[in-house]
Amino acid sequence: MRIAMLSDFHLGYERFREDAYRQAKEALETAAASADVLLIPGDIFDNRHPTPDVLAEAINLFRDLSRRTWKAHVVSFAGEGRSYTSIPIIAIPGTHERRAEGVEDPVDLLGLAGLLVDATNASVVVEKDGEKIAVRGLGGIADDRFREIVARENPKPVEGMFNVLFFHQSVYELLPFDKNFIRTDELPKGFDLYVNGHIHGKVEAKAHGKPFLISGSTVLTQLKAGEQEPKGFFIYDTAVGGYTFNRIRSRRFVFLKLKIDGREPGQIEGEIERLVRENCSDDKPILRIEISGKLKAGYKNLQIETQEIVRRFSDNAIVEIGRDGVEVAGGSQSQGGDGIALSDGASIKDYGLGVFAERLRENGYSLDRNPGELFDILSSEGSKEKAVKHAMGLLLGQ
Ligand SMILES: [Mn+2]
Structure with missing residues (x-):
């Protein structure tokens, strides 16, 4: 079979x-x-x-x-x-x-x-x-x-x-x-x-x-x-x-890295435009451009006009620009952290559940009601009030 x-x-x-x-x-x-x-x-x-x-x-x-x-x-x-x-x-x-x-x-x-x-x-x-x-x-x-x-x-x-x-x-x-x-x-x-x-x-x-x-x-x-x-x-x-x-035929995805060491915003805009032009095509791929590195000394943050580029190429590419890796002199805007790269947004929920369970343990939680079940109720009911009431009912056996 x-x-x-x-x-x-x-x-x-x-x-x-x-x-x-x-x-x-x-x-x-x-x-x-x-x-x-x-x-x-x-x-x-x-x-x-x-x-x-x-x-x-x-x-x-x-x-x-x-x-x-x-x-x-x-x-x-x-x-x-x-x-x-x-x-x-x-x-x-x-x-x-x-x-x-x-x-x-x-x-x-x-x-x-x-x-x-x-x-x-x-x-x-x-x-x-x-x-x-x-x-x-x-x-x-x-x-x-x-x-x-x-x-x-x-x-x-x-x-x-x-x-x-x-x-x-x-x-x-x-x-x-x-x-x-x-x-x-x-x-x-x-x-x-x-x-x-x-x-x-x-x-x-x-x-x-x-x-x-x-x-x-x-x-x-x-x-x-x-x-x-x-x-x-x-x-x-x-x-x-x-x-x-x-x-299967699926929309193409291209992940591009742009190192900006020592460059100023104007140059970076030009680089982004070049990358988009080189990678766009009739099948309208998704292009993600991840910018990283140090900005030229004297610039406090990366202020660039990317909307114009995104709009201009909108028939031939879906452009997304990530700038979490941009560093400025005297500090970093970097967030890094690709630890959950392979999973999807729902893993954030799983991560939250881990934190929730940990807090319950720290506070001496000992009821036989599973933390996962409580978390599900608290995060899945439409109305917060209703969810909290439901969870309290379970906890207090009402
Ligand atoms: Mn999924």
């Missing part, structure tokens, strides 16, 4: 909204044309409260897919998620869709509509011509709870089938900034394939000696140097025991 892994579409991502839709569509259609099963490990949506327009985009994508003729079918489902279709499109919510436990997230809605199978904490068996694969989903879990859930649920492979473990988490080896993140050797053993989302760059690694694959996002989100490689998705073929990476 051919298993496609497509991740992190971020439908509704404001900055590149059309790219997000078009590239997700291309990935889904290409994958559906050559794979038997589609696995989507989270972040279909960019926001846990997508607008009706964004929901419509998702419905359009998945409705068209569900009308295709599929040779493989979901033949059994057990667990928490939603399964109202036998079409082998299986998804879990990611960090961007995560809401408090027991509250509907947008992936739940697609599951309820029968457009895909929501495998949140569930086991799904897919069959094609007598061959069966078992997909064990673990979705929408705060990083500090992942260990706890894995210990509680003890996900096990099913005998006689090809087994996939399917999740959306930060992994310490790839994002080593929080000791709460799961390590690959802590993942449940015995699975033939480990499929993760969340990280927006492509990752090919191993867990317990088996492939541990992250396809990366289908849309650009962070504009870091590591995002210049082509976007796409993996297909694992159980008949071959191997996988391929399938590129």
Whole structure:
């Protein structure tokens, strides 16, 4: 059976909204044309409260897919998620869709509509011509709870089938900034394939000696140097025991570094213009120009008129200029810190959760209510007042 892994579409991502839709569509259609099963490990949506327009985009994508003729079918489902279709499109919510436990997230809605199978904490068996694969989903879990859930649920492979473990988490080896993140050797053993989302760059690694694959996002989100490689998705073929990476047409991204040592703003403007002119083209790439180095002595800050350049080339490039690395005599404006380069904005939330949990520990917090759960409630409810009331209710047992 051919298993496609497509991740992190971020439908509704404001900055590149059309790219997000078009590239997700291309990935889904290409994958559906050559794979038997589609696995989507989270972040279909960019926001846990997508607008009706964004929901419509998702419905359009998945409705068209569900009308295709599929040779493989979901033949059994057990667990928490939603399964109202036998079409082998299986998804879990990611960090961007995560809401408090027991509250509907947008992936739940697609599951309820029968457009895909929501495998949140569930086991799904897919069959094609007598061959069966078992997909064990673990979705929408705060990083500090992942260990706890894995210990509680003890996900096990099913005998006689090809087994996939399917999740959306930060992994310490790839994002080593929080000791709460799961390590690959802590993942449940015995699975033939480990499929993760969340990280927006492509990752090919191993867990317990088996492939541990992250396809990366289908849309650009962070504009870091590591995002210049082509976007796409993996297909694992159980008949071959191997996988391929399938590129999609995605907007080109060029990351450019501009060292300004000793130059004055006027010269720097000229340099920026030269870089944009050299790299712009009809396919309208995204150009990020990262400026670093010391400004000519006597200049207190880098005051340049970049809007004019951005506007002039707007048909042939999307230009973004980063100036955090600019230093001035007697001080630095530099922020540095690319520690979370490979992940997406949601990692900021994970980082915040780490700080929150740390503060609770420092203050002697000892209730059995998990800090991750409290954090989710406090950060996901629409109204602050309601969230605080809900959290206090849980804490005080009301
Ligand atoms: Mn993501």
